[in-house]
Amino acid sequence: MKPEYLKIAGGTVHDPRNGVDGEVRDIWIEGGKIVSPPLDPDARPARTIDARGLVIMPGGVDMHCHIVGPKVDAGRLLSIEQTRTGSPTPRSASQRGGQMGAVPNTFTTGYRYAGLGYTTAFDAAIPPLFARHAHLELEDTPCIDRGFFTLAGNNHYLLNALKANEPARARAFLGWLIDSAKAYAIKVVNPGGVEAWKQGAQGNETDLDRPIDHFGVSPRQIVAAIAQAVDDLGLPHPVHIHANNLGVPGNWTTTLETMRLLEGRRGHLTHIQFHSYGGKDETDRGFRSRVEGLADYVNTHKNITVDVGQVLFDRTVSMTADSAVGQYLARLSGKPWISHDAELESGCGVSVVECRNTSLVNAWQWAAGLEWYLLVNDPWQVAMSTDHPNGGSFLAYPQVIELLMDRDARIRALAATPAAVREGSLLRDLDREYTLQEIAIITRAGPARMLGLEHKGHLGAGADADVAIYTPGPDRRVMFELPRVVIKGGQIIVENGEFRGAPDGETLHATADYDHAIEPSIERWFRDAYSVSLRNYAMRTPVAARRLS
Amino acid sequence: MTPPNTPGPRPNLVEPGAFAEAFPMTATRLVVTADTPAWALTAAQTMTGYATSVIACDAEAGIERVLDESETPDGRPGASILLFAFSRDALEKAVSNRVGQCVMTCPTTACYSGLPAGEKTIAVGGRLRYFGDGWQISKQLGGKRYWRIPVMDGEFLCEETFGTVKGVAGGNLIFLGEDPRATLAVAESAAAAMRSIPSVILPFPGGIARSGSKVGSKYKALRASTNTAFAPMLRGQVETTLPSSVRCAYEIVIDGLSLEAVEDATRAGLEVAGAMQNQLVAVTAGNYGGKLGPYHIKLENLI
Amino acid sequence: MPQAHRLDAEQHPDSVCLGCGCLCDDITAVVADGRVVAAEHACARGEAWFAASSEDASPECWIDGQPAAIDDGLDHAAAILRNARSPLVTGLDAVCVEAQRIAVAIADRIRGFVDAGGLGAHESSIHAALEVGSVGCTLGEIRHRADLVLAWFVDPVATHPRFFERYGVDAIGEFVPRGRADRRLCVIDEHETATAAQSDHLLLLKRDRRLAALWTVRAIVAGLSLDPHTVARLTGVSLEQWNTLARLLLDARYGVILHDAGAADAEASIESAAILHLVRVLSERTRFVAAALGSGNNAKGAEQVLLWSTGYPAAVDLRGAVPAYQPQEATTSRLLDRGEVDAVLSLEGRLALDSIETSAGCSIVALVEDDLDPVPNAQVVFRVARLGTHAGGTVFRSDGVPIPARAVLPSHAPAAQELIALLLDRLEHAPGAGDA
């Protein structure tokens, strides 16, 4: 059979990974992949998209969001009012109905990601015990390729292995865990701190070097061991770190220590904005952004990448595996709070929050996020995220892009914040404006590279044919809110702003080559400790998933 | 008050060309109620004390009328009170101070707006509520908001906002006579008749002022000083406007919620003057040459 | 448990028992002669559940009470649902998550209502979560940490026989190394139940005094002073006893209140919210959680699937362009009681049986697991393979933990998810599909 080509002709291409910065190129697609232009001069595409004057980028990659799993369902439950009043995605022949609140249903999630030109997204926090739930839910999330990171930073088996000083066992366990959960990466959330919280209401880990009661290992040991194991296992994405003391005034020192303890090992620090606050040490009077010192460290350490977790001013839902943070936020708001401890593994905290530009804390958070983007010199080291829905909806990405590309817009927004932020934030003096190429890096090429996704985030031959085509204009927000064409796996999803179809995406997971000698020990562990049997825990049956290793 | 079949006033009783020069002032009406008429009146009298002239008071105020049970919002005896001030801010401050000190403190009382809350309002309960120290309760009934402020005999209820209008202040009549006693008797009768007119008050003691004033003073600090032209005992020292036989002048100042009300009251005063003309030399009105007040109430037009 | 089986018996380890909300998944089902002859590790209740696995012989489809081919049944069912003006898809809590997902898709295509099931037990728990949230845990946390268990009007020893052995009270746990000796069991109930017989502290309380009792405990925990006479009159229990209980709660290191799944009435809603409120307040002082004892169905799965695929947890109205949440209107019992539906797709056949009286004039398509007599008043009945013995599928335990039930017996009948996938296919591809 003759190959059936789709050709995107004459667009201005931004493909940072392949060093293409705003050059007019043709893109050829065949069989769901980007291909080299056919050598046969007579080859005619079945369909040509005239992209002259338009901007072409790879499909967006969201490396850190919360879109599936029990805590997201808990978020849906608590945000019914926001959903009920959110913008509708009406039912059509190819679409299920939904409304876009802070936590939309899976279908709306998929459609709206695609509607922004995003074609890949990873849920960042699934306890392995709930992997099966997450996979079922991912199957109902159309239009995007997707996967999840699984939680390990408070796992009792791992803590016991570290306590016994058996790094090899810890490594094998993590390999087994990735395989068992069919997860894409290993995530740590408030390492040790969640376990400490579960041991007592006021418990949390504030000191990286204080051993956790009962297990006798410190957060520092946990992060270092997991970082090493993940590197040794050769997982595509380094350890994904939600550091200790999230949101706590003065936590920037914890964050800096966490970066240092990696000692050259790869590490991704997520929603770094929430971990960049001054306020506790003697030199700081109160809560404020302390991004500068941290960004300097990142600028000199290529082993570290970050995503920002930008806060925007809106009503949203906070959801985290960091139970201590969940309780803290709920205590502040007095609003409904869902907490759910996952045996031997993790916690979960969900509550409704509202960020206002008149709030000093919220305004500092907003400013700190933007400072991160602007202070990290190498865009390959910083990825765009709102930690959807924690800092704001993924739908706010165009708004963030505008703030990065347009200094005036940024200063206008800054003017509406309290004086302490207006005058104290570095934003006033940061003149940097992102270029389209840099935007392409932090929204696509960068996160794909950080994730080790060879087939995503670029437009070279062999890449998945995930393409977003934008109409350039001075209003960057409008430009990125309404892509002209979105293509996922070679199929056109959005064309001229209209939805054309909702293909199923694929679930992406990693595999690890671990030492299988560990399995009897894990079997014993399950028999003794878990409320489910090993066989019913591990995802042995294949999911509709693509293995990436 | 005025006897029927009163003969018309004699010519020249009303001084030709005399006019009262009145000013717009922001005005409101309060209804004060209490468990008994006596307490309602006590509250009303206390809260309208020291409110004769904005020359030196925060407001001009007076009891408009005593109200019976059928006329008040809560079905208790009460009184309606009018207050006037130069601005809405000044009025709001004066009313809330006066209600706070003189009504809230008075046993069993409650306080309501006596004017519909149109576009322009002043906060009264809305300011006094803080006296409740957090224990005040807001209640909305019939489209109005009330504040319930806990006090030692239960709670003091006060409406949140009071309607205001552009009222007219400074309407006046001046009775000139030979015999001070007889002149005062006329003024008393006139005041009684004028008080029965709705929507006006006579803010001076008993409705009658003896110390009419002129603008300015030889002393820089004073904005007003005694009206030398009407002071009979200065007749030999200053230029006087008093006819030679006049030994006594009494002024009735009228504040009303509208020009019509002030005119009606003026007319009622003139009628009494007409009926008692043999006790008077003349009736006139005070003005500042017509340059200050926008309202000129010509007495001749009201006869 | 007899251990001697016939030599040709097949062993199915890690089988899941759907006999109660414990969802014990350590059962070795022993199969011989086409039936489960033994269920190792199971309690008596579980043995009975496995033993009830019927022979798989009766027809797979009836139309108007007559055996029919599945294909014809599907055509007929699709026609009923497609033509319905006010259809309801319900009984989701009787099937696995895979089937629930398809059921929501069907409700979406036919523009109907979709709801978990008939009993409405979820109503109070959802109401409570919306009002207060919930502080909970997976059952394994109770086992490893709980040093105080308060059984609030539940009798797990009778209804969930292995609950204490597997998830708490009797079990050895990481932080309760001596098992039962490290834990206190408090029971509050109307009668001296089987659970009460094992308790360290028992308070007998009349059912209609539950709210007064909860408010009393909440007040004590909040540090309010109460009038002893009032408390005694309102609860029938002395203030002193309530003070003792409150002390126990506050002294716990990790306490848990076990409660039932809820009910559809107002008092149950308030009660559920009050329990969660109490737990939340206790969580400020120590670690405390609430846990609902589920039943053997998949109510939790239904709630989660509805949440992720529509945004709402139950009683979803899919008649319009976007889903609408109608918790006080679109529940199965209310819709049927009020005659507001003209067609029902019930994934739980007995529901159709139970509602015959009220659903006159309404066409019923029902799925049944047992080879019951054809469901009266149902136009189309499909027999589907029994979940957990004849068919596999994921079930969510009451604590949300997903557990894959597996088939241990062959089945002629399709699994529920297979059957309704065929039905969805008919609805999507038959003429008239997608019409507004």
Add this chain to the structure above:
Amino acid sequence: MPLALRFTSASQLPLELDGILPERVQALSQGAIEKLLIRHGNRLEPLAEHFAISGSIDDGTLIFESAMPSGHGIGTGMTAGVIRVVGHAGRRIGAQMRGGRIEVEGSAGDLLGQGMSGGRIAVTGDAGDHVAGPLPGSRRGMTGGVITIAGSVGAFAAAGMRRGLVAIGQSAGAGLGYRMIAGTLVVQGPCAPNPGLEMKRGSIVLLDRAIELAPTFRKAGAFRPVFLRLLARELASLNATIDIRAFGMPLDLFHGDLLTLGKGEIWTRAGALASETQA
């Protein structure tokens, strides 16, 4: 002359009448009114398919002339004018209503005045559950307006109420004033035990002779404050079927729910509580 809609359809399936408002039909011709779409089950159908339409709306009044228990959402979002419903009507009457008046001469279903923020609803019969309650997923009930019901109401009346006045002529079910935030609620007849649980502020007046309150309500004494006089007068002017003679003597005041702020008040007839909480 009012615009009259007579229900002519045989259907018992739910009809959503939320778009049929006086202010909307005011500008429409008879033909256009007949073509207005209403949701019948899962289809949109013209109004005329279910109703015989006569008269015109020059006096701002719209009348549903027949009983319609399956007609839901009457007066949803209404801002002005009058809707009269003759006979029993369905659920969500006056939902999200902001102004105008709805008169139901008969009984109303559940969710009467759901999420209402203004206007006036009067029901001569009974009403179902959740009178003046919140919209789905919300915790805040009625935020303004007045509802009077001559008969009884079901569970959760005035739950989450934020502002406004609800007067109930007969009995009320469980959950009365549950989580009330503010506002005023008067019930003439018996009410289920434990009214006002978790109320923060607001006033509940219960005129039955036997009331049972949770232990977290504390008695302040017997009083006859001016605000009760105003309330009695307001109830009289609304023609609410409340016996305002009860307001002529002191009522017992209880404060609660002490678990949640405790600034709410429940007023009962003197001695209506079998035994009273005092701390």
